[in-house]
Amino acid sequence: MIEASLAEGVVGRAIERGLIDVAIHDLRNFTADRHRSVDDVPYGGGPGMVMKPEPIFKALDAIEARRGGRPTVLLTTPQGARFTQAAAERYSSSKNVVLLCGRYEGVDERVLSRVDEEVSIGDYVLSGGELPALVVVDAVARFVPGVVGDDQSVAEDSFSRGLLDFPHYTRPAVVGAERVPEVLLSGNHAEIRRWRKRESLARTLVRRPDLLEKATLDEEERRLLAELQELQDGRIAELQNRKTGQ
Ligand code: 4HQ
Numbered sequence: 645m646i647e648a649s650l651a652e653g654v655v656g657r658a659i660e661r662g663l664i665d666v667a668i669h670d671l672r673n674f675t676a677d678r679h680r681s682v683d684d685v686p687y688g689g690g691p692g693m694v695m696k697p698e699p700i701f702k703a704l705d706a707i708e709a710r711r712g713g714r715p716t717v718l719l720t721t722p723q724g725a726r727f728t729q730a731a732a733e734r735y736s737s738s739k740n741v742v743l744l745c746g747r748y749e750g751v752d753e754r755v756l757s758r759v760d761e762e763v764s765i766g767d768y769v770l771s772g773g774e775l776p777a778l779v780v781v782d783a784v785a786r787f788v789p790g791v792v793g794d795d796q797s798v799a800e801d802s803f804s805r806g807l808l809d810f811p812h813y814t815r816p817a818v819v820g821a822e823r824v825p826e827v828l829l830s831g832n833h834a835e836i837r838r839w840r841k842r843e844s845l846a847r848t849l850v851r852r853p854d855l856l857e858k859a860t861l862d863e864e865e866r867r868l869l870a871e872l873q874e875l876q877d878g879r880i881a882e883l884q885n886r887k888t889g890q
Pocket residue numbers: 720721722745746747748749750751763764765766767768769770771772773776
């Protein structure tokens with residue numbers, strides 16, 4: 645599953661071009677028993693199995709020896725801090741990152757002594773850490789110089805700017821009853837830039853107002869946001885008045 649995914653798309657091409665190097669390690673290769681067990685029953689009883697610590701410690705030792713230096717060790721778990729674009733950028737400056745993927749109920753708590761950060765990709769339960777690990781690899785790889793063709797597009801990416809993206813359109817200009825906004829056909833680049841800023845801000849205000857607290861806005865953006873907030877307040881006042889019959 646991991647191999648197949650890493651062969652595709654932007655990450656696949658980055659590996660092909662030698663811009664990043666991703667190695668997959670099977671914990672069973674670091675076991676000593678006849679059954680090559682990587683899990684065992686939980687102390688204290690209860691359902692499910694727990695990942696054994698020793699194969700993980702041996703695997704981490706082998707990786708450290710092979711890469712020649714202590715890697716940043718991440719554990720994918722719903723108990724972790726939410727994985728963000730800022731975290732992806734931070735990890736991209738580590739020479740080596742290990743993504744420890746748990747299965748079953750999770751890993752023996754003592755493994756955390758070797759973990760730098762626990763990361764969660766969202767509040768839902770998956771059956772293994774492999775998909776979260778692939779998510780992290782993808783988001784981190786995009787910050788490695790050369791991986792994304794256009795450096796400009798990485799800098800302007802929705803979350804790097806701290807705002808949601810503006811709407812995109814391509815040809816044809818008319819589909820059924822739906823027309824492309826006139827400003828995008830105008831050729832007026834200053835107007836287009838302003839329209840996109842306004843749309844980004846409006847979407848963020850409505851869908852993810854929490855993002856606005858951290859977003860760094862320029863002068864024009866602060867003014868546009870104030871206008872949008874006034875419009876929104878007006879609409880809320882209108883709704884309130886309708887309810888109270890004022
Ligand atoms: N799991 N974000 C349980 C996740 C998860 C998530 C990974 C399921 C670890 C043991 N990981 N295993 N959400 O749901 O990172």
